[in-house]
Amino acid sequence: MEAVQTMPTSQQKQGSRLYMLSICAVAALGALMFGFDIAIISGAGPFVQQYFALNEIAFGWGVSSLVMGSMVGALFAGRAADRYGRRTTLLAIALLFAVTSIACGMAHSFSAFVVARICGGLAVGAASMISPLYIAEISPASIRGRMVSLNQLAITFGILVSYGINYLLLGWGANNWRWMFATGALPSVAFFVGLFLVPESPRWLALRGRLDEARRILTRAGGDESAAIEMAAIKHADLSHEPQAKVAELWSPRFRYVIIVGALVAVLVQISGINTVITYAPIILRSAGNGLDAAIFQTFVIGIINFLFTFVSVLGVDRFGRRTLYMAGSAGMTVSLLLLSIGFATGHVMGIYGLALILLFIASFASCIGPVYWILMSEMFPARIRGVAMSFAVSLQWVTYFLVVLLFPWVLKHIGGPITFAFLAVMAFSMLMVAWKLVPETSGQTLEDIEQLYAKRQLEPGQS
Secondary structure (H helix, E strand, O other): OOOOOHHHHHHHHHHHHHHHHHHHHHHHHHHHHHHHHOOOOOHHHHHHHHHOOOOOHHHHHHHHHHHHHHHHHHHHHHHHHHHHHHHHHHHHHHHHHHHHHHHHHHOOOOHHHHHHHHHHHHHHHHHHHHHHHHHHHOOOOHHHHHHHHHHHHHHHHHHHHHHHHHHHOOOOOOHHHHHHHHHHHHHHHHHHHHHHHOOOOOOHHHHHOOHHHHHHHHHHHHHHHHHHHHHHHHHHHOOOOOOOOHHHHHOOOOOOOHHHHHHHHHHHHOOOOOHHHHHHHHHHHOOOOOHHHHHHHHHHHHHHHHHHHHHHHHHHHHHOHHHHHHHHHHHHHHHHHHHHHHHHHHOOOHHHHHHHHHHHHHHHHHHHHHHHHHHHHHHOHHHHHHHHHHHHHHHHHHHHHHHHHHHHHHHHHHHOOOHHHHHHHHHHHHHHHHHHHHHOOOOOOOOHHHHHHHHHHHHOOOOO
């Protein structure tokens, strides 16, 4: 005991940070699989289409079936996490990732492939909300933004990993697509095993009345001082005797404001165009006058920029603040989309000019919006309804994602680039206005302090 008490403070902090980083790295493997499962179809898709002799409609269903599963996974994951615990739910997600990766690779009929994709989507949707939620609930307030940003970094890295695997397996014959999907089992197993080495969420334990366990975890993660602050905030929060919230509670006057803000943030992050660019970058670039080979290469460059610029948010979100970064990123997206609209209208969007604007759009999103969005989702909802409320918001995001990706090719072809990108620019500007008017700055605040910030705005929604 004496040795612990005389340990230098800097050494204690370093040990806590390493422990915290290892926990978040394990949880972020769920986000890596999220990115992997979404992007692996980009390279495997043409081979899947050829193997099963699919027409365009059937092929589109094979691709989008993952998103259908993701909607359901996000919708029900919150209730599972509230009932069984965050870590237990993540264990089930990791196992589902591994099984469905192998099932996709072994499918000998298109129906079996679609079923495996839908089940994989359940894991993607669930991981998209539980991984950042778990990281937020275990991280000290001073570094929570940076830790949750690792979630988005892992998503972009998962996308890059899938691109690399697709490229490496191109020459493996007609069944190469099977290996592309099956390789997803490797990080899934690492995720599953790693979860046995991390603790349960201290907030979930506190909701169950297990305050001593919660304190021990927070102490190891952030030190005595940080744990004391977090525990004091937890004890002053609403720790109801019925820890699992009802869906109907989301629309009670007490929570209505934060639910509406969360819904707006979730919808606008999709409808402002990020996944239209990520999914249809080659189509956009070819419509701007690029050849196929150039468009594919430029799409790879977009993926690199998406990954590298995520580090800006990881390093700066706790320094500059969530709201500031979100407004800056929204402004950058608005400008780039508006210039793309003008470029399509005037015919000056070809070549390097069009690519530069798309890269500006991606850099604005990756450095400011992508990571901060998941931070906002994981910390804005009160403890009483956090699991169910985040399920609602993230499932709404997946519904919007599905509709936007489904409709974009038709809209671009029949309505045209100028109007399409002008509409996206308006949506990006709306995202800026929501952040400015409705979202308070939460950097450095405990989750319980943030709950009070939104509670005050519920009573005084006009207050800035």
